[in-house]
Amino acid sequence: MLLTPFCVSLLTSRSAERTAVFLWIKNLSHRKPREIKMKMLLCLLLLGLVGPHCTSALTHSLKYLYTASSGVSHFPEFVTVVLVDEVPITRYDSNTKRVEPKQDWMHRITDEDPQYWERETLLREDSQQTFKVNIETAKQRFNLTGDVHILQRMYGCDWDDVTGEVKGFEHYGFDGEDFMILDLETESYIAPTPEAVFTQHRENGNKGYIYYQKKYHAQICPQYLKKYVNNGRSFLMRTEIPSVSLLQKSPSSPVSCHATGFYPDRAIMFWTKDGEELYNNVRHGEILPNHDGSFQMSVALDVSSFPAEHWDKYRCVFQLSGVREDQVIRLDPAVIRTNRSKTASQCLNGNPLLLLIIGASLFIALLIAGIGFLVYRKRNETTSSSSELTERLNQPAELMHQ
Numbered sequence: 001m002l003l004t005p006f007c008v009s010l011l012t013s014r015s016a017e018r019t020a021v022f023l024w025i026k027n028l029s030h031r032k033p034r035e036i037k038m039k040m041l042l043c044l045l046l047l048g049l050v051g052p053h054c055t056s057a058l059t060h061s062l063k064y065l066y067t068a069s070s071g072v073s074h075f076p077e078f079v080t081v082v083l084v085d086e087v088p089i090t091r092y093d094s095n096t097k098r099v100e101p102k103q104d105w106m107h108r109i110t111d112e113d114p115q116y117w118e119r120e121t122l123l124r125e126d127s128q129q130t131f132k133v134n135i136e137t138a139k140q141r142f143n144l145t146g147d148v149h150i151l152q153r154m155y156g157c158d159w160d161d162v163t164g165e166v167k168g169f170e171h172y173g174f175d176g177e178d179f180m181i182l183d184l185e186t187e188s189y190i191a192p193t194p195e196a197v198f199t200q201h202r203e204n205g206n207k208g209y210i211y212y213q214k215k216y217h218a219q220i221c222p223q224y225l226k227k228y229v230n231n232g233r234s235f236l237m238r239t240e241i242p243s244v245s246l247l248q249k250s251p252s253s254p255v256s257c258h259a260t261g262f263y264p265d266r267a268i269m270f271w272t273k274d275g276e277e278l279y280n281n282v283r284h285g286e287i288l289p290n291h292d293g294s295f296q297m298s299v300a301l302d303v304s305s306f307p308a309e310h311w312d313k314y315r316c317v318f319q320l321s322g323v324r325e326d327q328v329i330r331l332d333p334a335v336i337r338t339n340r341s342k343t344a345s346q347c348l349n350g351n352p353l354l355l356l357i358i359g360a361s362l363f364i365a366l367l368i369a370g371i372g373f374l375v376y377r378k379r380n381e382t383t384s385s386s387s388e389l390t391e392r393l394n395q396p397a398e399l400m401h402q
Contacts, residue, residue, distance in 0.1 A: 058161055060236075061158045062157055063083045064155050069149070078132070079091075084236065087232075092121070097125065112227075138174045141195040149175055151174050152172065155171070156221060161229070168221060169184075179199075180200060180203075184217060238264075254300040254304075257301070262296075264295075270316075271301045271317075311333065316328070316331070
């Protein structure tokens with residue numbers, strides 16, 4: 001069964017002003033491992049941003065995302081990001097060699113755990129060395145040399161803060177495909193590809209390691225998740241209402257209903273006709289992150305076959321978890337934003353700032369013209385008087401005495 005792809009994020013290091021390719025995988029914990037098939041989708045995002053994620057209104061998630069790369073120039077060989085509810089809270093890479101907070105509220109973690117940053121840094125340094133060896137091992141298993149290769153690990157847990165239910169997960173990927181998956185129900189690793197069978201047998205034979213993984217995902221991981229959620233509750237539990245607008249590239253293009261600036265990412269958006277949800281001629285986009293930690297999404301409607309007189313029957317509806325009132329926008333050509341050039345009257349209509357600027361410009365132009373006219377007139381008067389005086393001075397002397 002195919003699953004929504006995981007993404008590659010472009011994480012920027014502020015200190016070194018460098019970037020690092022980081023692969024992260026969507027939360028797959030609600031799927032049985034045998035049903036999972038990872039695919040890679042390149043998503044070049046700004047630092048600290050992550051892709052879409054679907055959780056229930058009462059579920060929190062903690063994810064550790066590790067990536068080792070080879071053959072990628074100008075990028076760290078190893079990068080990790082830790083996310084709570086899809087919000088990045090810490091970051092480490094092989095260039096900076098230290099774990100750094102990505103949220104202000106993460107600084108409070110040392111109030112109860114003074115050695116937190118030192119301990120986390122040591123753990124990442126150890127993982128960096130392990131992944132450096134593992135990526136070379138994976139290349140040998142697949143008989144690969146050179147080029148760009150990426151080894152990933154995603155692990156963590158989901159926690160329902162009402163029922164207390166915890167679900168752990170751990171996945172390994174190589175070059176965008178599943179490599180090995182931990183099935184906590186059977187307490188064993190699964191190898192989706194023949195190249196991973198040797199590693200699968202080795203890990204499954206280590207009962208002590210399997211026992212630790214089970215304990216970690218059931219106890220240790222949710223303990224840290226609860227601590228993070230408690231420290232960042234005001235940020236993680238906030239609600240932000242988006243702005244919703246209609247967009248269209250050309251008259252023949254679908255009309256896209258676009259919502260941006262909402263939080264959390266538990267939202268749905270759809271088109272209706274006469275109050276009934278539409279399924280035909282509709283294309284749903286994924287929930288994507290904004291640079292400020294909020295989210296955006298869109299749903300397109302193909303209107304090419306719709307009579308113009310029927311457009312007012314269509315509505316775009318946005319629903320955000322925890323918010324009772326829906327945001328509804330009517331399909332109206334007058335409010336659709338397009339890339340087509342506009343007439344002067346369309347540009348001025350409803351834009352008082354533009355009118356003010358144009359008015360001020362005209363006033364200044366008239367003022368300059370008036371000043372120029374006065375200067376010109378003054379010069380003419382001065383020139384005329386000077387010419388008359390010169391003419392008199394040049395007259396014969398006898399005429400001057402008459």
